Structures are given as C-alpha cells and as structure tokens.
Amino acid sequence: MLSFLKKKSKSFLQVDIHSHLIPAIDDGVKTLESSIDIIKQLSEAGIKKIITTPHIAKEFYPNDQTTILGGLEKVKKKIEELGLRVELEAAAEYYMDQHLLNKLRNNEPLLTFGNKYLLFETAFLNKPPFFDEVIFEMFSNGYQPIFAHPERYEYLADQPEFLFELKKRNVLLQVNAGSLIGYYSPRIKKMAKWMMKNELIDFLGSDIHHERHLSAFLKYRQSKDYQKLQTLRLLNDELL
Ligand SMILES: [Fe+2]
Structure with missing residues (x-):
C-alpha cells in the first residue's frame, strides 16, 4: 500500500488552480522576480501547470x-526566456459583490479556466445576502462555480453543513493546502480536515501570494496528510 502511494505521489496534483502570481495587480507578488522565483520552485516541486487567479474585487482590486x-x-x-518547463495560465478569483452579480446579469464575459470553471470568494465574516442569487446566475x-477556501470563512464555522x-x-x-497544515489558524485547520474526512474537497489550491505561502504549500506536499489526500478524487490533474 505504501509503495503504491509513493509511486502515485510523483504524479499527483501537478496542477495548481489558485494563486496570485501576476506582479503588482493585487495583494499577491509585487515583482516579476518574486513571481518567477515562486514559479521556478513550484516547477521543481513537480507542478506542471499553474492557473494563477488574481483578485477581481471592484472596491479593492x-x-x-x-x-x-x-x-x-x-x-x-x-x-520562456529562462526555459522553465511549466505551463502558466490565468483566470481570476472573483469576489462575490453586487458588481459580480451585475456582470453575470449582463452576461459580461468572465475569466474562467478548464471546463468554464469560475473561482469565487466571499467576505470572510458575513455571508453575502445575494449568495444564492449569484450562484444561480453563474x-x-x-x-x-468553484468556491475558494470555504474552510476560511467565519460565517461557515457555525454551519459547516451548508457545504x-x-x-x-x-x-x-x-481547499487551501496551507489550511490543512495549520498555516492560518487551528480553527481553519480543523474545518479543512473535517472537509477532507467528509470528502467535500474537489480541488486543492496553493493560494500563494508570497514566499511564506509557498513554504506552507511545499511543506504540505511532504506531509502524511498529503498522502491521505491522494485517496480522494480531486479534479486538479484533469486540467493537465
Ligand atoms: Fe486567493
């Protein structure tokens, strides 16, 4: 069994679907140098495709x-200049607000990846009043729709069954890899593990904004938990 997992791990999760690696357009990497440095390290760790997802939030980004x-x-x-063997694509992480709802109602084209996948996030403290409407419009x-890091929202802590x-x-x-390793908080780690136990995870994402997130992501890939994750049917590698 162990050798089976070891063999599989080499080619497991070769696609990352959530990061902030376009320099200086959101709260992600600030320079081209740090973007390239992170991409290089991801490539060395076995990532073959990176779909980077800058924030789109009318008020902030x-x-x-x-x-x-x-x-x-x-x-x-x-x-290309450096000859790095990694594919880079971009979509976005849409913040659920009235502007997003308007865009959907007006049929404005949105940035997606794969099979019309639309990554979205919400406010951390309160569930948006138009949550259901936005999902319906999507x-x-x-x-x-792909809901980014549900384990991190405060408003879901008391009602995880909503997932x-x-x-x-x-x-x-x-789910963010950093959540499973306790990067954000013990509460978030517990929720991420609960999601894992209940097979509620479709995609793993790095959500890398900077070097510290990269370290958490790489550390997670060395963990026992990562081995366990391989028994779930995640969709990341279908995007290769
Ligand atoms: Fe993000």
Whole structure:
C-alpha cells in the first residue's frame, strides 16, 4: 500500500488552480522576480501547470481582462526566456459583490479556466445576502462555480453543513493546502480536515501570494496528510 502511494505521489496534483502570481495587480507578488522565483520552485516541486487567479474585487482590486492577461504575457515571456518547463495560465478569483452579480446579469464575459470553471470568494465574516442569487446566475450563464477556501470563512464555522447543501447544488469546493497544515489558524485547520474526512474537497489550491505561502504549500506536499489526500478524487490533474 505504501509503495503504491509513493509511486502515485510523483504524479499527483501537478496542477495548481489558485494563486496570485501576476506582479503588482493585487495583494499577491509585487515583482516579476518574486513571481518567477515562486514559479521556478513550484516547477521543481513537480507542478506542471499553474492557473494563477488574481483578485477581481471592484472596491479593492479593480482588475479586468486587460490587467490580468497583460500581466500574464509578461510573466510567460520571462518563463520562456529562462526555459522553465511549466505551463502558466490565468483566470481570476472573483469576489462575490453586487458588481459580480451585475456582470453575470449582463452576461459580461468572465475569466474562467478548464471546463468554464469560475473561482469565487466571499467576505470572510458575513455571508453575502445575494449568495444564492449569484450562484444561480453563474449556472444560468453556463459557468461551473468553484468556491475558494470555504474552510476560511467565519460565517461557515457555525454551519459547516451548508457545504453539503452546496455540493448538492453542484458547487465545487477548493481547499487551501496551507489550511490543512495549520498555516492560518487551528480553527481553519480543523474545518479543512473535517472537509477532507467528509470528502467535500474537489480541488486543492496553493493560494500563494508570497514566499511564506509557498513554504506552507511545499511543506504540505511532504506531509502524511498529503498522502491521505491522494485517496480522494480531486479534479486538479484533469486540467493537465
Ligand atoms: Fe486567493
């Protein structure tokens, strides 16, 4: 059994679907150098494809296709120059607000990856009043929503069973590797483990903004928990 896991681990989770590696457009990496440094280390750790997802939040990070795809081109150019063997794509992490709801209602094109996957996050303390409406609009527009790091939201701590309901509604759930290793807090680690036990994880993400997140992600990949994660059917590698 152990040798089976060891063999499988070499080719497990080769795609990362959540990070902030376009320089200076959100609270992620600030320079091209640090972006490349992190990408290089991810590649050395066995990551073959990185889908980086800058924040789009009208109030805080008013990004759009131009800032994200323009930034992507600069990073990709450097990757090619250096001959790094890693594929880089970009989508976005959409903050659930009235602006997102309006965009969906107006059928404005959104940045997605894979099979029309749409990564979204919400406020940390309170569940947005239009949560259900946004999810409905996402499906109506042909998107497949992926809820970023549900284990981190305060408002879900008292009602984790809401995640079962979301799964029934076909919303996919993405957990941060750092959560499973206790990077954020013991409460968040407990919730992430609970999700793992209840097979509520569809994607693992690094959510790397900087070197400390990278260290947590790489540390997680060396952990026993990571071995256990391999028994779940995660969807990351279907994006290769
Ligand atoms: Fe993020």
